[in-house]
Amino acid sequence: MIDQTHDPKRQSWVDSAGGHSDFPIQNLPLGVFSVGGEGPRIGTAIGDYVLDLKAISGLLPTEVAPALSQPALNELFALPTKARKALRQRLSDLLSDDRHRADIEPHLHPVGDCRMHLPARIGDYTDFYVGIHHAMAVGKLFRPDNPLLPNYKHVPIGYHGRASSIRESGVPVVRPKGQTKAPEADAPSFGPSQRLDYELELGVFIARGNALGQSIDIADAPDHIAGLCLLNDWSARDFQAWEYQPLGPFLAKNFQSTISPWVITAEALAPFRTAQPARPEGDPAPLPYLSNPADQASGALNIALEVQILTEQMRSQNLPPQTLSRSSTLAAMYWTIAQLITHHSVNGCNLMAGDLLGTGTLSGPEKAQAGSLLELSDGGKSPVTLDNGETRRFLADGDEVILTARAEAEGFNSIGFGQCRAQILPAV
Amino acid sequence: MIDQTHDPKRQSWVDSAGGHSDFPIQNLPLGVFSVGGEGPRIGTAIGDYVLDLKAISGLLPTEVAPALSQPALNELFALPTKARKALRQRLSDLLSDDRHRADIEPHLHPVGDCRMHLPARIGDYTDFYVGIHHAMAVGKLFRPDNPLLPNYKHVPIGYHGRASSIRESGVPVVRPKGQTKAPEADAPSFGPSQRLDYELELGVFIARGNALGQSIDIADAPDHIAGLCLLNDWSARDFQAWEYQPLGPFLAKNFQSTISPWVITAEALAPFRTAQPARPEGDPAPLPYLSNPADQASGALNIALEVQILTEQMRSQNLPPQTLSRSSTLAAMYWTIAQLITHHSVNGCNLMAGDLLGTGTLSGPEKAQAGSLLELSDGGKSPVTLDNGETRRFLADGDEVILTARAEAEGFNSIGFGQCRAQILPAV
Structure with a gap:
């Protein structure tokens, strides 16, 4: 209808x-x-x-x-x-x-x-990890022997992020300082991140919330989605590797996150809803609280995603931004947004109107669909060569990262998300 | 002075x-x-x-x-x-x-x-992990071969918690439902937590904040402390064990946290400041950004802590609450509050007035100083026997947990924190 x-x-x-x-x-x-x-x-x-x-x-x-x-x-x-x-x-x-x-x-x-x-006062920000190809690629780098942990296909993995440092597109990002320890070093050292990265994500704004102690049934979850935006979850990979155990990423992520300013409403996205791709043969079925025929039939979205970079040198050469990768929600998302909302609230945690959920990095299975430089450069081992001859393992000062997205479906006008962009400033 | x-x-x-x-x-x-x-x-x-x-x-x-x-x-x-x-x-x-x-x-x-x-609108809530004896005890249960991770003595480990579900003392806690997987089970199951626990913590309210991209020097950190309260970081240990890798605790913690309603101000706590206990022989010195002679000399606090329980049966027998453990900040804290604030902001993350930091569970080195049932019952293996003959591995419905604290110093009137208490209600 x-x-x-x-x-x-x-x-x-x-x-x-x-x-x-x-x-x-x-x-x-x-x-x-x-x-x-x-x-x-x-x-x-x-x-x-x-x-x-x-x-x-x-x-x-x-x-x-x-x-x-x-x-x-x-x-x-x-x-x-x-x-x-x-x-x-x-x-x-x-x-x-x-x-x-x-x-x-x-x-x-x-x-x-x-x-x-910013479109809303963001009370709480939660970042999920629904990009299974990203989870595998990053897992290989952090835990070569154990890339995808046993819980991944059962639990929509998520963690709490920092709400105060979310900024709208256009606000520059100061390169963060922090602790790192190279595997071969005896002790950690302190300084500007040498492995600053972007992450291509979608953000989900929560519509009406739920009372503390109540949960949101998966059949009702779509009613709790106000709309979507683009989200760049900037990440300092060197800090992350050293700090993340056992309680998860902290200073590696909370220095800033950037969102596109327009909320593409759930109503506008209705024509772009589609069936959730079948789980690969052998994958476990979701537990009943995460299973719903309607969600299976139309809980996924068909959104094309793109990452571009514009370096200081490109700018001085009057070159346009260059595409680093193209991905899509259908290629990347192992869980639907409804599954995220239901999981988040199943223990009684209260979501509030205006809260933001991140999907996690939306990398597809191919290298050209990778949603971060960590993946594109194989953990920094294989620099990416840009058209003007520059190379990048991670982001350089002056680099601007531009995320865009477009929802597409046959028989409908496609709609765009606008841009989510920000430039890296040198550490202070 | x-x-x-x-x-x-x-x-x-x-x-x-x-x-x-x-x-x-x-x-x-x-x-x-x-x-x-x-x-x-x-x-x-x-x-x-x-x-x-x-x-x-x-x-x-x-x-x-x-x-x-x-x-x-x-x-x-x-x-x-x-x-x-x-x-x-x-x-x-x-x-x-x-x-x-x-x-x-x-x-x-x-x-x-x-x-x-609640004393303030809590924009963001961060929980740290400064209780080294707790970190060791829990580490032994989750990672027997690797209890204290290599970063612990270098990085004040912390993670973001949920702000929306923080409630004042007295608001009951509904037993959360969620996914668990016993080590021997083939697949996870869903239901009310069977390993519901409390955590004895202090909360720190942030006074004035810092601008995004700026950091707080450790010499200035005391000026950013508004005051302290008690914090019970309720934890579903069964959910936690299954979900926490690789991004940290999520549904195991975010169903509710309870704080005492009175903020004991930094000014009131001045006489109870004392020298930070020397690090054990062989422990690394903190990196320079976390080192400050004044903090070393007077950045620790002398606060006695106590956990009591009042069960449904004790209530019907007209018994008073029974003490489960007694601990203290001096016995438990590996990092000072100033070190937490400086670390949190060193990457430019902006703290805001009214933000809440949790210290993490403040267990001392002795079993009688443990700040959680997980520790008191050796991960549920050795039930705690109460004076009325009841036993507890974890919390039962109807149990009320009461945290209290008192700052003490020779030559001064001691001051109390009031109570942080809440009762467990059955799962809905």
Whole structure:
């Protein structure tokens, strides 16, 4: 039951929303922006414009108006799914029907005039590890004899990350300092990370949460997904190798994580839902609490992913960003988002509206689909050669990493995620 | 330079603040309470009373008045240390000098009439692992051949915990459900935890934070400590053993953590600071960023800790809680709080006012000093026998765990932390 907001024939009177825009009228993502000295407010992206939803809230469903006057999306995410569906329906009508143009147009701001902010107050951030090919590749480097641990195919492995250091696309990343110990060294040393890396992930914003002590049944989990963004989980591999046992990554990850500013809503992603690829022969079936026929049938997503790099030298040579890898959710994800949400809450842990889940690095099975330099360079052993002759084992100061994504399905307009990008600054 | 707020001869005109009260006039902890249908507000504990600091803010230093009108301590914690010192000085004067009694007394509420709340909005919660005897004991159970990992004496090991599920003392804990796999089983199973445990920890509330990309020098770290509380880091040992590799504990811990409601301020704890015990012969010196003569000389704390249990059967027999173990910060902590703060921020990770750090389980070297049932029962192999004949390998439904603490130093009035207690409810 795909509604008319997904009709590929529907077009916006905003010209730039046509063609291959990330933000056609079928997308209508949610974000928080500021323009011209005004405070942060909620908007949607349409073509090359940001539409101020607070300013037009009088034209929008009354059930969402109070939440739209907030400077973050938490309150809107906490509303029942049908409220966000009504908002989407109305925005689609307003932006496609020429008769509303005069009312709407004054509240469209060229995206270049806008500053984007974090879309929500992120209470807690959890990072999962659903990319089985990444888990295998990294496992081989950290534990050559034991790459995929026995729990991996039973437990959607996850851990808590740092919420305070999540930043929106565009905020530079200062190269972190910390402890490392080379395997052959007698003692650890301290200094800037020499193995700074990116990780290609998707972020999931939680819609309404669950009460402490209650859990979310897998059949209900889709209702708890507000939408998705891109997530770069920057990682200092040298710190990680030395610190991660026995309690997991800490300073290797918590210096910063970057997300794309637009939340691609669960409603916008509906046409791109698809069957979860069959588990390889011999893999165990998930335990009953993680099993659901509907999730099996349509709980996966078809999203193409790409990583690009733009180095200081490329910039001085006026070269465009170069693609490092292309992957996809279908190639990478061993668990669905619904399985992550249900697992996270099965012990009674309370998720809150605006919480962020990371999927983990979404590497496909092929080297060209690797979602990190660690994988592309075989743990730093085989440098990647760029088109201009530069080589990279890990990231250099001045490097900018750009993540992009596009949801695709036959018979539908594809929709983009915008960019998740940030540049590495030297250690202080 | 101990100021008169610590003078053991100073007494309050509130009678119940004398004797062995946890809250003599030398304590003056900060907390958030509500009484009689009013909203949460900031108070201090004196004897058996809670003093409403919002109501008397006109008598308090002007620099703290706006922060005292908030329903949480974050704004007060974010102020410079000298503002909290001025507040303490003034409160000590008001509550010791009889002339202020008429102004103050109407705003004293019997503690039994008050409901305590979480003292701050906890943005991020990090749990450390500074109890070396706990790390050894648990390491032996999880990794018999490799109890203390090579990084332990170099890196103050920590990981991110769940902020949303932290609750104040008194909120019951629902026994969590989750995946477990017995070593001999072919496949994991799902159900209520059979190895539910407590962990005796201290919590540290962060005062002012640091900017992203900046770090906190160890010489400055004490200025970032707002105060301490008790923390019970409830743990499902069966979930933990199965899930914790390679990214650390997750559902084994995040179903709930309990803290005592009063923040024992860094200022109140000043007389109980003492030299960090010398590292055992042969242990490596900390790296320079974690080394500081002042921290060495006075960065440790002398706090006595105790765990009690009150079972359903004891309650029906009208028995009082029974002590399970007694420990102390001096016996347990391998790292100082300043070392934790500096390590946490050394990579540029931004701490925020109101963030909570856990120390990790504070077990001493002796069995009678163990801070968890896992240790007391040798991983469940040797049940603990209670005075009434009951036995415990792990916690049973109905059990209530009570943590208490007292800072002690010769020549000073000791001060208490109040209680951190909660009862286990059956799985839903």
